[in-house]
Amino acid sequence: MAAKKGGAKGGAKGKEKVKKEGKKLSALYEVSGETITRKNRTCPKCGPGMFLAKHKNRIVCGKCQYVEFMSKKEEVKEETKEE
Numbered sequence: 001m002a003a004k005k006g007g008a009k010g011g012a013k014g015k016e017k018v019k020k021e022g023k024k025l026s027a028l029y030e031v032s033g034e035t036i037t038r039k040n041r042t043c044p045k046c047g048p049g050m051f052l053a054k055h056k057n058r059i060v061c062g063k064c065q066y067v068e069f070m071s072k073k074e075e076v077k078e079e080t081k082e083e
């Protein structure tokens, strides 16, 4: 976070938008590649600090490999069955 403030001698260094990585930036979810980590789904094992990666029909914790399956009807239901 090297944000230069009041730099008179800066010149045109292109468009460099220095956005502070605040909490507003990823308030709802975090998208990295094709992995969407929703903020409202956290790992019950790792705690509220670890978010689960959403897959096609399941959400997986990248840390402890916790898998939570979800059906179309009840996607909020916790199912830990392995297929």
Ligand SMILES: [Zn+2]
Residues within 6 Å of the ligand: 043, 044, 045, 046, 047, 050, 061, 062, 063, 064, 065, 066
């Ligand atoms: Zn976990």
